[in-house]
Amino acid sequence: MSAFTNLQKERRSIYALGKHVTQDDDSLFETIKDTIKETPSPFNSQSVQAVVLTGAAHEKLWDITLDALRAVVKDDEAFAQTKQKVDHAFKAGYGTVLYYTDQKIVDGLKEAFPSYAANFDSWAEESIGIALYAVWLRLREEGLGASLQHYNPLIDEAVRAAFDLPESWVLRGEMPFGSIEAPAADKDFLPDETRFRHFN
Ligand SMILES: Cc1cc2nc3c(=O)[nH]c(=O)nc-3n(C[C@H](O)[C@H](O)[C@H](O)COP(=O)(O)O)c2cc1C
Numbered sequence: 001m002s003a004f005t006n007l008q009k010e011r012r013s014i015y016a017l018g019k020h021v022t023q024d025d026d027s028l029f030e031t032i033k034d035t036i037k038e039t040p041s042p043f044n045s046q047s048v049q050a051v052v053l054t055g056a057a058h059e060k061l062w063d064i065t066l067d068a069l070r071a072v073v074k075d076d077e078a079f080a081q082t083k084q085k086v087d088h089a090f091k092a093g094y095g096t097v098l099y100y101t102d103q104k105i106v107d108g109l110k111e112a113f114p115s116y117a118a119n120f121d122s123w124a125e126e127s128i129g130i131a132l133y134a135v136w137l138r139l140r141e142e143g144l145g146a147s148l149q150h151y152n153p154l155i156d157e158a159v160r161a162a163f164d165l166p167e168s169w170v171l172r173g174e175m176p177f178g179s180i181e182a183p184a185a186d187k188d189f190l191p192d193e194t195r196f197r198h199f200n
Contacts, residue, residue: 011137014145016182017093023142025054025095032097035138039131042123043113047105048131049169054095057163061098061174062091064158065151072154090149093178097146098159099132101125104168128172135175145180148173 001009023031029052036050053061066086073079090096101124110117132148139146152171159171 007137007141011140012145012184012187013147014180014182014184015089015147016180017089017145017147017176017178018181019092019094020179020181021094021144023144028052028054028095028142031138031142032135035134036131039127039134041127041130042116042120043109045105045109045127047102047109047124048127049100049102050131050135051098051100051163051165052095053098053163058093058095058176059091060162061096061155061159062086062176064162065090065155065174068151068154068158089147090174090176092181093146093176094144095177097132097135097175097177098171099128099173099175100165100169101128101172102166102168103170104166125172132173132175139177143180144177146175146177148175150174 021028032050032052036048039048041047066083069082069086070079073082106120106124109120113120136146136148150173152173156171159165160167160169
């Protein structure tokens with residue numbers, strides 16, 4: 001098996017995250033930044049923006065998320081369960097990567113290339129997926145686990161205000177990461193015959 005295939009298999013959604021991370025914050029930031037910089041984007045538009053939160057900023061993100069959830073989850077028992085998940089699976093990690101689309105860049109593409117205008121929103125989503133998958137793999141290569149969360153749009157404005165982020169940035173996903181405290185369970189695969197075809 002190739003090293004890449006092995007890495008792909010090792011990348012899983014890890015919900016038992018911890019803070020036992022040996023890399024320093026600056027090198028983690030550089031690693032994540034360099035990984036995203038090398039990902040492709042339509043017309044090399046680089047609409048994916050990222051914010052790396054560690055330390056108090058990471059804690060703040062998940063406190064903001066809990067506050068936002070408290071406002072919409074009225075049932076105390078349901079909220080207690082949600083809080084348990086946020087505290088143990090996300091906040092317990094070492095950091096979080098926030099993935100943004102810069103809508104100003106996407107709108108600029110629509111204007112510059114009107115014949116492709118209908119494609120740019122979905123291509124921006126593809127770019128987000130490519131970037132976050134690359135980071136997910138790269139973190140795993142560093143021995144770290146991660147998962148992908150979507151508390152956007154519920155938390156968008158509070159997060160924008162907390163970290164003073166541009167108005168044109170639209171939050172597309174949150175990736176808590178940290179040490180792997182427990183492995184993911186086995187996962188099922190659909191039969192290959194239903195998904196893949198080969199003609200020659
Ligand atoms: C586009 C996308 C959205 C996802 N959204 C969430 C999410 O909001 N919350 C979550 O816990 N996992 C989310 N996941 C993770 C999937 O549930 C997970 O990747 C899938 O079950 C396969 O497990 P694995 O990541 O361990 O291989 C998402 C994955 C993708 C690719």
